[in-house]
Amino acid sequence: MAYSEKVIDHYENPRNVGSLPKDDPNVGTGIVGAPACGDVMKLQLKISADGIIQDAKFKTFGCGSAIASSSLVTEWVKGMTVDQALAVKNTQIVDELSLPPVKIHCSVLAEDAVKAAIADYKKKRASRAEQ
Amino acid sequence: MKLPIYMDNNATTPLDPRVLEAMLPYLTDKFGNAASRSHSYGWEAEAAVDHARDQIGSLIGGSGKEIVFTSGATESINLALKGAAAFYHERGRHLITLQTEHKATLDTMKRLERDGCRVTYLPVDREGLVTPADVVAALEPDTILVSIMLANNEVGVVQPIAEIAAAVKAKKKDVLIHCDAVQGVGKVPFNVERARVDLASLSAHKIYGPKGVGALWVRRKPRVRIDPVIDGGGHERGMRSGTLNVPGIVGFGVAAALCQDELEAEAVRLRALRDRLHHGIASQLTDVYLNGSLEKRLPGNLNLSFAFVEGEGLMMAIKDVAVSSGSACTSASLEPSYVLRALGVGEELAHTSIRFGLGRFNTEEEVDYVTKLVVDKVNKLRDLSPLWEMHQEGIDLKSVSWVAH
Numbered sequence: 039m040a041y042s043e044k045v046i047d048h049y050e051n052p053r054n055v056g057s058l059p060k061d062d063p064n065v066g067t068g069i070v071g072a073p074a075c076g077d078v079m080k081l082q083l084k085i086s087a088d089g090i091i092q093d094a095k096f097k098t099f100g101c102g103s104a105i106a107s108s109s110l111v112t113e114w115v116k117g118m119t120v121d122q123a124l125a126v127k128n129t130q131i132v133d134e135l136s137l138p139p140v141k142i143h144c145s146v147l148a149e150d151a152v153k154a155a156i157a158d159y160k161k162k163r164a165s166r167a168e169q
Numbered sequence: 170m171k172l173p174i175y176m177d178n179n180a181t182t183p184l185d186p187r188v189l190e191a192m193l194p195y196l197t198d199k200f201g202n203a204a205s206r207s208h209s210y211g212w213e214a215e216a217a218v219d220h221a222r223d224q225i226g227s228l229i230g231g232s233g234k235e236i237v238f239t240s241g242a243t244e245s246i247n248l249a250l251k252g253a254a255a256f257y258h259e260r261g262r263h264l265i266t267l268q269t270e271h272k273a274t275l276d277t278m279k280r281l282e283r284d285g286c287r288v289t290y291l292p293v294d295r296e297g298l299v300t301p302a303d304v305v306a307a308l309e310p311d312t313i314l315v316s317i318m319l320a321n322n323e324v325g326v327v328q329p330i331a332e333i334a335a336a337v338k339a340k341k342k343d344v345l346i347h348c349d350a351v352q353g354v355g356k357v358p359f360n361v362e363r364a365r366v367d368l369a370s371l372s373a374h375k376i377y378g379p380k381g382v383g384a385l386w387v388r389r390k391p392r393v394r395i396d397p398v399i400d401g402g403g404h405e406r407g408m409r410s411g412t413l414n415v416p417g418i419v420g421f422g423v424a425a426a427l428c429q430d431e432l433e434a435e436a437v438r439l440r441a442l443r444d445r446l447h448h449g450i451a452s453q454l455t456d457v458y459l460n461g462s463l464e465k466r467l468p469g470n471l472n473l474s475f476a477f478v479e480g481e482g483l484m485m486a487i488k489d490v491a492v493s494s495g496s497a498c499t500s501a502s503l504e505p506s507y508v509l510r511a512l513g514v515g516e517e518l519a520h521t522s523i524r525f526g527l528g529r530f531n532t533e534e535e536v537d538y539v540t541k542l543v544v545d546k547v548n549k550l551r552d553l554s555p556l557w558e559m560h561q562e563g564i565d566l567k568s569v570s571w572v573a574h
Contacts, residue, residue: 041485049485055553072571073517076479076496076505080555084389086509096557101481105553154572 040127042104047108054115056095058082063166065161068151077104077144081112081151086161089120096151103141107131107148115152120159123152171348172489173179174535178375178469178528179322179352180493184420185377185529191423193380194261195416203413204353204404214415215401221422225384228425229350229362237385237405240346241353243273244398245385246316248409249474252395253314255285255370260343261311265289267299267328270318270510274349279314280350295513296462298327306339314345318423322510323524324461325470334365345393351375355428356467357439361386362491367393373417377529378424382417385409387459407432408447431516439468442527442536447471449540456560460509460522477557478550483523486546490500492538517566 041049056067057080064084071078077100082091094112098105110131115123131137149162175183195217203218206212221544239245254264266278268290271364278288290306293299304315315337318498320327334346347368353359354369355376361369369386387393387408401410428435457478477482481495485548495506496519505519514522525539551557556566 049482052553057558069555070572073520074515074571076520078555079572080510080558089281097558099477099482099555099556100479102485104479105482137321 043109044135045137048109048135049102052096052105052109054093054095054099054109054116057097058093058095063162064159066155066157066162068154068156068158070154071100072137073099074102076100077147079108079147079151079166081108081148081155083115083123083152083155085120085156087123091115091118091120091123095139096144100144100147101141103135103137104147105136105145107144108151109136110134111152113146118158120156125155126152170532170534170538172430172479174531174539175528176533176535176539177491177493177524177526177532179325179467179524179526181380182377182528183530184379185424185427188378188423192416192420195419198559199415202413203369203415204402214435215571217219217419218413218415219498221418221425224422224426224429225371226351226386227254227355227388228429229354229371229517230362230464231369231386232389235386235389237343237387237408238413239383239409240381240414241374241383242349242370242372244409245372245383246271246347246349247277248385248398248452249368249370249393250274250314250316252408253345253347253393254281254313255396256283256394257313257345259308261313263289263309263312263315264316265291265304265307265312266445267291267293267318269293269321269324269326270296270316271322271351271507273317274316278521281321293326296465297321297324297460297508298462298465298513299328299333301329301332304333305336305340308341308344312341312344316347316349317389318349318351319359320350320357320467320470321461322352323506324472325352325467326461327353327465327467330359330366331364338365348565350461355425355432356374356439356469358432361483368395373424375430379417379420382414382421384421436468436491438525439531442499442531443469443471444466444524445527445533446527446540447473449537450543453540453544458518460512460514467533471525471527473521474514474522475547476518476521477554477560478521480521480523481523483521483543483546486550487539487542489528490542492526493524495524496520540566 097110128145128149201210201214203214206559226233348366458474460472480496507520
């Protein structure tokens with residue numbers, strides 16, 4: 039199966055690889071997928087008090103499409119509000135990267151990773167508000 | 170050194186130039202139908218086919234007269250299993266095979282089950298091996314056939330076929346032994362008399378011959394009978410009708426003769442290259458696991474799991490090297506290799522496996538290039554892997570409750 043040029047570009051030059059301090063109250067961490075399924079994405083978002091995503095980092099275990107999907111989504115969500123990021127749909131990733139049907143799950147995983155990171159951030163905020 | 174480097178010789182092998190040269194006249198001037206009895210074109214083709222039969226028979230220690238040509242090993246295996254099950258259906262309805270066999274065997278067995286046969290799929294140990302005692306223990310009063318591969322296509326593990334056949338025949342002498350010899354023949358010694366097999370499936374394109382031609386060796390003494398799967402003009406003693414692929418068969422014969430001449434020296438050379446690749450990688454990377462027995466293995470096969478790096482992702486990183494992966498990321502099922510699973514390799518490690526298949530045209534220079542490339546790219550992908558990061562932090566990945574999707 040041939041990869042699209044955009045997948046190859048993100049795979050060979052992945053954007054925003056790395057980790058943010060996961061104990062930072064302004065950082066939300068989402069880990070989705072499972073090693074037994076062949077892909078795991080860790081996506082971290084640093085979110086300001088007014089709900090703007092200031093930074094995004096990822097690490098991915100998976101095929102080229104999984105790495106490209108996570109790289110792309112970190113590029114997209116930087117500068118977005120939390121609500122804008124929650125509105126990112128996997129189909130947008132599919133279209134941008136021209137993913138074939140067997141790779142759609144990679145885009146779903148990237149969407150889920152964003153949602154999981156935001157959920158983690160909100161949970162942290164809520165537990166801090168309680169204290 | 171030329172890129173890309175072909176290192177997937179368990180999938181197929183390039184045509185040896187000496188084989189091509191022998192085939193060419195039969196694609197041009199010598200175009201006769203080997204079944205034409207009335208003129209020199211036919212006689213010439215028939216003589217060439219008979220010579221090829223002898224070359225192939227000689228490679229496996231059998232007679233050329235026992236060779237039935239087919240379109241490839243998948244057809245040979247179908248013919249052996251379906252043909253024997255049909256002919257001997259009054260003797261019994263039970264067959265035995267291994268869980269790690271090629272799909273050509275497993276799917277044919279599934280078909281036979283739908284048609285009323287019973288099949289035992291034997292497990293293998295962590296090395297990928299089955300013991301003669303395991304096979305004997307699976308025999309039932311109405312077992313008619315045992316089908317065991319000589320060497321596995323993914324992990325290269327070589328089964329003790331002679332010992333298995335001897336043990337089975339000692340217990341129940343009328344049980345037929347079919348051997349899928351596709352991966353092993355021409356690479357490790359295989360003799361149908363010493364191994365006491367009754368049927369053996371072979372393929373040309375795994376031994377530097379052309380695609381689209383295979384053979385089923387069918388024992389004549391004592392005579393083994395099979396019902397044909399393809400009916401027609403009664404070619405190949407009625408066992409496989411259809412005009413013979415003369416140029417393909419000529420190529421198959423020469424390919425077999427070359428393997429016979431070069432087997433010993435080539436096995437030594439390939440084993441050295443394989444070990445160089447293995448040691449080169451394993452000495453520079455941690456958490457690399459060999460899948461399948463090292464001792465009982467095809468000389469050119471190396472199947473490694475690179476923990477924390479997904480196989481398809483790694484193949485993309487080393488795209489100048491043609492290899493295969495046990496990761497099934499491309500398949501809709503997301504299931505990794507059933508062969509690795511049968512060896513007890515966990516799903517997470519099965520997804521990280523790469524099969525290197527070294528062959529006749531690989532060089533030491535290529536092996537050194539691939540070693541360096543693999544080491545660099547695995548390191549790069551591990552830097553990108555959340556699993557590697559967790560492993561470095563001392564987190565036991567098995568203790569994590571993953572959210573599977």
